[in-house]
Amino acid sequence: MRISDVLEKFDISSEREDYATIHDIVESGIVFKGTNLWILIFAILIASVGLNVNSTAVIIGAMLISPLMGPILGMGYSIATYDFPLLKKAFVNYLFAVVAGLLTSAAYFYITPIYQAHSELLARTQPTIYDVIIALVGGLAGIVAISSKLKGNVIPGVAIATALMPPLCTAGYGLATANWPFFFGALYLLTINTVFIGSATLFTVRLLRYPIRFLANESQKNMANRWVTFIVLLTTVPSIYYGYVLVQKENFTQNANNFIQNESFIEGDYLLKTELDANRKQIRLIYGGKTISEEEKTRLSQRKNIYGLAGVSIIVQQGFSVSEINKELSLSDRYQAEINRLKSELSHNIQQQDSVIKAQKLGGQLYKEIKPLFPEIDYCSASKQSFFVTSGATRNYTVVVLGSNQPVRTNRDLARITQWLKVRMKSDSLKIYIEKTAI
Structure with a gap:
């Protein structure tokens, strides 16, 4: 055509x-x-x-x-x-x-x-x-x-x-x-x-x-055209500003909802109600259950930046029992609170299940990557474990067990393996054991 x-x-x-x-x-x-x-x-x-x-x-x-x-x-x-x-x-x-x-x-x-x-x-x-x-x-x-x-x-x-x-x-x-x-x-x-x-x-x-x-003469035509241009511009400029404000509100609402969905779960507490204020840049989270620690509030405040909420205030209303705060909520809010609680628990359980599955596969992934670099390694196992010390405190480490028929020849080889694992795991909290036993 x-x-x-x-x-x-x-x-x-x-x-x-x-x-x-x-x-x-x-x-x-x-x-x-x-x-x-x-x-x-x-x-x-x-x-x-x-x-x-x-x-x-x-x-x-x-x-x-x-x-x-x-x-x-x-x-x-x-x-x-x-x-x-x-x-x-x-x-x-x-x-x-x-x-x-x-x-x-x-x-x-x-x-x-x-x-x-x-x-x-x-x-x-x-x-x-x-x-x-x-x-x-x-x-x-x-x-x-x-x-x-x-x-x-x-x-x-x-x-x-x-x-x-x-x-x-x-x-x-x-x-x-x-x-x-x-x-x-x-x-x-x-x-x-x-x-x-x-x-x-x-x-x-x-x-x-x-x-x-x-x-019409040229003067009248020019006058008419100028007035039309002036009125169009005068009408358009405020609408551009209000359009910008609308887009900012929509972005705030979307980011805030993503933040609430992914980060609002707190062990032993139920998210009963959320209030978003785009004008004041505030997110109010109303929980029922135990008193929320300052560490948990700090965690929420730090995580907000990941969702594009820098400069937004996270207000946590805490320390209410479910029965007390239910008196202040309408029936629809109570239903929504229960839905939020169940969604939070489901999301938390899914995250835990994903963590377990990833931990189970971690050893296999490490073995596939480490074998070409260190051919003497015959097997690899990795898991996250807690170590209890005399003071009663616990320290968490990722324990990596490597096995080989051949002993590690030098301390330099051991240092290379250790350094590679630290970079690969993005962590210094490692305990590495090398066995001389094959499976």
Whole structure:
């Protein structure tokens, strides 16, 4: 297949709608009065109820019937064609729609008895660079669909993807409850969607060379382009920062969970609950059982660096019996605590079993490696053992027993074998015995 054939598949000029028809479609979607206004109000109420009861399906239904995207496409289209009277009309109608939506949603959230902020509300309060990407690509899909005779179901899909209604309703919730972080966070997400849907429309219209509908001079064109660039940059910069913060939180959560899964087992204690605070960089481990020693706390603190948690505080809440701390936990937390305990014991038992299996194979591995270097060695055995001394203390050594029919010729040979084993075992705690007996 030739390159020209591939490029032809991406060509949409043959499917393009008549320019006059496109203009009429865009202009008809700008005005909010009569039917459009009532549909907007109904969509706002449906979305508010969906956010209030945390129903994703209801929110999607509201986005499908929302006419809010019309004036946004109109603003991008009018700037691209330098149709400033249409831009003014689209902007005024968009502001009217936003105010109407805010008041409607605020009125609902003011009177509803359910005031708790669920996950669907919280998801619209911290926009990131990923929301910019969604709005930009959604806007491209929207204007391409309007420009085509084969519109299909793209417009409803764009309405769902770019999610204009939920942030507007979330801002209404923030207004009704005087929760200003919610209010401004949701308005920022709405601004992101508005700016980048409009920018995508502007870019596509100019790329497809729509006819200019207003004879603007160069000064007006340059002024319009500068304002668009300024607004796009002003909208993008905070989202990049919030995107960075989101990535840091996700990395913290993943590393912390890996740390807890692999390192939180303490003999005689049960991990009842964990609390992760990405903002403060804290991991709180709540144990039931015996008092945890300072050595164990130090071990946990030292091991955290392996998991990329340098600078993170490990807080151990200790010394509670299971019955005492269960009084402070909900039923779901108790079940989770029991699951954590069983997982920790299982992980610890698996590690012990792996250690035993490795210890059993250690002698064979050493023999395969040492035989080519020291041909006189006929067999090798190795195991970790504890030696008890007079004071009652214990010392742990790895004991290596080597056997050969031939005696080790010189002290130098013995030193070479000993040095090799220390390097191979990465330890100085070795006891090496060489027998003159063959198996």
